[in-house]
Structure formats: structure tokens, C-alpha cells
Amino acid sequence: MISASPSGRTTVVQVLSSPHSGSTILGVILGSAPGIFYGGEMDRVPVPIWHPGLVCSCGEPTSSCVFWGSVRARFESAHDSVRLERGQERFEPWGSLLRVVAATLVHGDALRSHARETATLIREVSQRASSPLVVDSSKFAGRALVYAAAQSEGLDVRYLHLIRDGRAVLNSRKARWSAAGVDTESVRFATRSAVRWLIANLTFSLLFSWRRGKYLRLRHEDLIRDPEGTLGRLERFLGVSLATPMAKIREGSAFPVVHVPAGNRFRLAGEVRFRRGATSALTTVPMAQRRAFWRVAGGLARFYGYEEKSPSEGTPPTVAPPPQ
Numbered sequence: 001m002i003s004a005s006p007s008g009r010t011t012v013v014q015v016l017s018s019p020h021s022g023s024t025i026l027g028v029i030l031g032s033a034p035g036i037f038y039g040g041e042m043d044r045v046p047v048p049i050w051h052p053g054l055v056c057s058c059g060e061p062t063s064s065c066v067f068w069g070s071v072r073a074r075f076e077s078a079h080d081s082v083r084l085e086r087g088q089e090r091f092e093p094w095g096s097l098l099r100v101v102a103a104t105l106v107h108g109d110a111l112r113s114h115a116r117e118t119a120t121l122i123r124e125v126s127q128r129a130s131s132p133l134v135v136d137s138s139k140f141a142g143r144a145l146v147y148a149a150a151q152s153e154g155l156d157v158r159y160l161h162l163i164r165d166g167r168a169v170l171n172s173r174k175a176r177w178s179a180a181g182v183d184t185e186s187v188r189f190a191t192r193s194a195v196r197w198l199i200a201n202l203t204f205s206l207l208f209s210w211r212r213g214k215y216l217r218l219r220h221e222d223l224i225r226d227p228e229g230t231l232g233r234l235e236r237f238l239g240v241s242l243a244t245p246m247a248k249i250r251e252g253s254a255f256p257v258v259h260v261p262a263g264n265r266f267r268l269a270g271e272v273r274f275r276r277g278a279t280s281a282l283t284t285v286p287m288a289q290r291r292a293f294w295r296v297a298g299g300l301a302r303f304y305g306y307e308e309k310s311p312s313e314g315t316p317p318t319v320a321p322p323p324q
Helices: 023-031 067-074 081-091 094-106 109-129 141-153 166-179 187-208 220-225 229-237 245-251 264-271 287-303
Strands: 011-017 036-037 133-136 155-161 216-221 254-256 272-275 278-281 312-314
Touching: 011 023, 011 109, 011 141, 023 036, 023 133, 023 155, 023 245, 023 254, 023 264, 036 109, 067 081, 067 109, 081 094, 081 109, 081 141, 094 109, 094 141, 109 133, 109 141, 109 155, 141 155, 141 187, 155 187, 155 229, 166 187, 166 287, 187 287, 216 220, 216 229, 220 229, 229 245, 245 254, 264 272
Parallel strands: 011 133, 011 155, 036 133, 155 216
Antiparallel strands: 254 272, 278 312
């Protein structure tokens, strides 16, 4: 059972992570528990999710998905989605971080207005899903600060900082960008990846780790190697029962991906099977690139418990090919 939030508030959990850190699979796992809805990268509501072009994990275009269409109708009956979009553009991108920090410090009216719109959206999602807890895997610190401002608008906000070995993140980025024709074998590519990983995770730690009882740091590798122990930590942090996802992992059952409109493309397979274990060292990443990463971000990586000479990553989830 979901424990009652203070004053009956809707609980929103934002997964803070750099890209390619496993936030989608974590969200899908959590979303299989009763009372929890995983909405994917919800910073993409209203654009592009409420516009043509994307496909929901249910198989329907997000613009005509029954779930997201209902949320849109309820939200727009009393609120302006254009105003929500403008607030996102103003406060949520990485380039706007100083602006939202300043607005937070002075309790700016514009930030409060955007926080109110965002809180309304989350409540509509919660009510439509009949789930008092909503998980959002948006990756922007600015959005996390908007959620902090939305606590006065009826949200109980939690921050789940998910960290993955930066060399595994580099490996994942290489796979994505090499397919797009980018030269991913250079030291420069590795250095830029390390800078992105460093800035994102350092920012999340500095801005949110001091929020006692509202912030939890997890490593992707720990979820893969010890899912029961990791989900146990999440149970205590969220005040929920995660017995259902624990049972699915033990049984090897598939996790359904329900109404996730944005995130890792494996969501389009409709289901995912979790496979525990760990691979060997990241031998697929050239030594020069691993060294480049460590020169830039090794200090923070060591703080998070990673070692320079034995990098490893969790085994990725197995999924069916996405529909054509």
C-alpha cells in the first residue's frame, strides 16, 4: 500500500540522471507496483507528446492515446497548455538553471505560476491513472527545482538520483551516435561525454542531496546486481510496497510498459524482462577513452564508489525488437 502523503498530497518522484543511465528501466520497474504510475519523460508534455509525431508505448500516437488524451482534456478544461510550455522553456532547460535558481531564491511570481501549472498536470495524471504516486524520469535540474516550488501547490516531491558508471554511459552514447554517423572513437568524444556526466551528477548532488528524507542516491549497477536489496531501499524511501516488481524479478516475468510516451526506445516493445547480473570490465571502450573519462570525472566517480581500474556495468535489460 502507498502510505498517505502529508495532507493527502499527490507524490511525484523525479528520477535525476544523466542520459543513458537506466532511468527508463527503473521507471518501468516502479510502475509495475500497484499505486504507482510511470509517465516517462514528462517534461515533454505538452510538446511534443500532445502533438503528432510520437508513439506511446501502448502503440497509439501520443496525440490520440486514450490515456494522454484524457489527461489533456482534463488539464485544458481549466488551464492553458501553451502557458505550461512557455514556463518549461523559461525555467527547465539546463541553459536556464541560473534563472530558476534565482527565481527560487526570491520566490518569483513567474516560477510560482509555472509550478502551479505543473502541479495541476501531475494531479491530473495521478487521478487518471488512479495512482497516488507518479514517477517522472525527466533529466533536468531546472524541472526538479520547479517541483520543489510545487510543494506549496499540493505535491509531495521526492528526488531519486540514479547514477551509472560514466564509462558505461560513454559506451551507450557511442552506440547511439555512431549509428548516426558521428565519429565516436576519439578522445574528444569521450571527454565531452565525461563533462556532461560530471556536470549533471554534480549539479544533482549539490542541489538536492541536502533535502533529508526527500533524496535518495542509487547506482544502476546495484539495481542490476542486487535488485531485491535496491528495491528494499526504495520501499523505505517511498513508503510503498514493491512486492510486485520483486516477484516479477524473481520469476523472470515481463514488465509491461504502459502509456510511456517518451524515453528509451525499448518502451515501444511493450514489455521488458529484467536480467540480474553484471558484465565484465568495459573492454569495448578503448583504454584511451576510459582514461580521458577518468581525468575529467574520476574524482566524482570515485566519490560514488566506482574504481578506475575495474569499470563494470550492469547487464542491460533484454527486450523484443520495437514495432516497425
